[in-house]
Amino acid sequence: xxxxxxxxxxxxxxxxxxxxxxxxxxxxxxxxxxxxxxxxxxxxxxxxxxxxxxxxxxxxxxxxxxxxxxxxxxxxxxxxxxxxxxxxxxxxx
Amino acid sequence: xxxxxxxxxxxxxxxxxxxxxxxxxxxxxxxxxxxxxxxxxxxxxxxxxxxxxxxxxxxxxxxxxxxxxxxxxxxxxxxxxxxxxxxxxxxxxxxxxxxxxxxxxxxxxxxxxxxxxxxxxxxxxxxxxxxxxxxxxxxxxxxxxxxxxxxxxxxxxxxxxxxxxxxxxxxxxxxxxxxxxxxxxxxxxxxxxxxxxxxxxxxxxxxxxxxxxxxxxxxxxxxxxxxxxxxxxxxxxxxxxxxxxxxxxxxxxxxxxxxx
Numbered sequence: 030x031x032x033x034x035x036x037x038x039x040x041x042x043x044x045x046x047x048x049x050x051x052x053x054x055x056x057x058x059x060x061x062x063x064x065x066x067x068x069x070x071x072x073x074x075x076x077x078x079x080x081x082x083x084x085x086x087x088x089x090x091x092x093x094x095x096x097x098x099x100x101x102x103x104x105x106x107x108x109x110x111x112x113x114x115x116x117x118x119x120x121x122x
Numbered sequence: 123x124x125x126x127x128x129x130x131x132x133x134x135x136x137x138x139x140x141x142x143x144x145x146x147x148x149x150x151x152x153x154x155x156x157x158x159x160x161x162x163x164x165x166x167x168x169x170x171x172x173x174x175x176x177x178x179x180x181x182x183x184x185x186x187x188x189x190x191x192x193x194x195x196x197x198x199x200x201x202x203x204x205x206x207x208x209x210x211x212x213x214x215x216x217x218x219x220x221x222x223x224x225x226x227x228x229x230x231x232x233x234x235x236x237x238x239x240x241x242x243x244x245x246x247x248x249x250x251x252x253x254x255x256x257x258x259x260x261x262x263x264x265x266x267x268x269x270x271x272x273x274x275x276x277x278x279x280x281x282x283x284x285x286x287x288x289x290x291x292x293x294x295x296x297x298x299x300x301x302x303x304x305x306x307x308x309x310x311x312x313x314x315x316x317x318x319x320x321x322x323x324x325x326x327x328x329x330x331x332x333x334x335x336x337x338x339x340x341x342x343x344x345x346x347x348x349x350x351x352x353x354x355x356x357x358x359x360x361x362x363x364x365x366x367x368x369x370x371x372x373x374x375x376x377x378x379x380x381x382x
Contacts, residue, residue, distance in 0.1 A: 032298055033380045083292065090288045095275025097352035104246065104354055111167040118203045120163055122196075 047072060148179040149254070150233030150314075153241045154223040155184060159191045165241050166200050166209065172247040178254065183210045183227045187217040220331055221321055228318060236312045242356045245309040249351050253311040256347045263316045263344035266302050266336065267309035267351035274304075274350030283363060290371060297379045298337055302346045305333040306371075309351055316344055329367065330374025337382050 030038075051068050053060050060068070112122070151169060155162055166182060173180040184197045194213055201209040212230050214223070228236060237253070239245040245267065253265045268274050270291060279287070294305055306329045312320070319342065324334045339346060 031380060031382060032378075036297075083296075087285070087288050087292050090270070090292070091281070091284045094279075094284050094288065095273065095352070097275045097277040097354060100246065100275075100352035101277040101354050104243065107168060108164055108243075111164045115163050115167055115203070120196075120199050120203060122160075122163065 147235060148233035149235045149237055150231035151182045151237045152224055152227040153184050154220060155186045155193050155241045156217055157189045157191045158241045159193045159196050161242050162193055162196055163200060165243055169247045170204060172250055176251040181208055181210060183212055183230060185223045185227045186213040188215050219327055221324060224321055234314055236314050236317050239309045244353050244355055249349060252349045256349050257311060260347050262347035263313050264339055265311040265347040265349060266304060267307055268304035268348045269353045270303045272350035276353045278355035294375060300336050301340050302336050305336050308332045326374050329371050334378060337378050341382060
């Protein structure tokens with residue numbers, strides 16, 4: 030099964046569960062009014078939550094992305110070393 | 123040839139598993155180049171230094187795609203300096219894809235492990251001994267360098283670039299769940315036969331090629347180990363990440379999403 034198919038299955042399952050519960054009365058399924066009031070806008074809440082989670086995660090990871098200053102400095106000194114050594118070995122740059 | 127002979131180990135050498143492993147295994151570095159005249163001698167010097175210090179059996183295969191800047195001429199000089207058993211020149215006439223460069227290079231590789239990396243100094247050879255250690259530790263089929271975990275990181279990226287990188291990585295992780303944190307990186311160690319098999323299966327180009335390699339690896343149940351690396355953005359020459367790259371990345375991502 031492709032990743033796309035897995036996603037579609039997952040969404041279909043969630044979606045149909047939600048639809049069945051919200052349309053409960055027509056199917057002869059009686060949920061308390063408060064339950065239905067919460068259930069009705071649930072997909073919208075879910076979407077917002079997922080969005081916030083995504084933004085939060087990416088934001089956190091950008092903020093904590095390591096800046097490898099040390100690695101860059103080390104590389105620069107090694108480049109000088111390499112050039113000197115290679116010139117000694119007879120390399121014409 | 124040399125590697126198949128070496129792998130028939132003598133019984134007495136079993137006493138020292140570490141030393142035996144080092145004697146048996148050979149690591150072929152594939153360096154595809156295009157206009158890397160400035161960087162090539164430096165990366166080769168760093169590779170030789172790293173391999174010599176860790177007493178690792180190696181060879182460096184330089185695949186130059188007809189660079190107009192004289193990369194090939196510098197490579198020939200390096201071959202003279204370090205010897206044609208260590209530096210192998212396998213140039214091609216014109217610029218062809220990265221995948222075919224690996225196929226071309228592998229035909230001539232005598233090592234049982236292949237290391238692929240960029241020749242522009244963004245990947246430091248000092249991490250290679252860590253890759254090898256990691257490979258032994260878990261007997262992995264692939265060891266991938268990662269900028270996104272542990273002490274890994276980048277140098278020379280502005281905020282925009284970091285946001286794009288982290289954002290793209292996040293979306294990819296959610297959609298593909300690939301089992302590795304750095305999909306677009308190209309600093310990796312492969313068992314030779316694993317790389318051969320993967321390249322046969324991969325069709326995409328550019329950033330997506332590296333991503334597809336990992337995704338196919340997961341499909342084929344290969345194991346992947348990770349080593350944090352610091353990625354120092356191109357010292358000489360220009361780094362490229364434009365709108366076109368982003369669009370082709372997204373296309374590739376969606377293709378993999380729908381087909382794997």
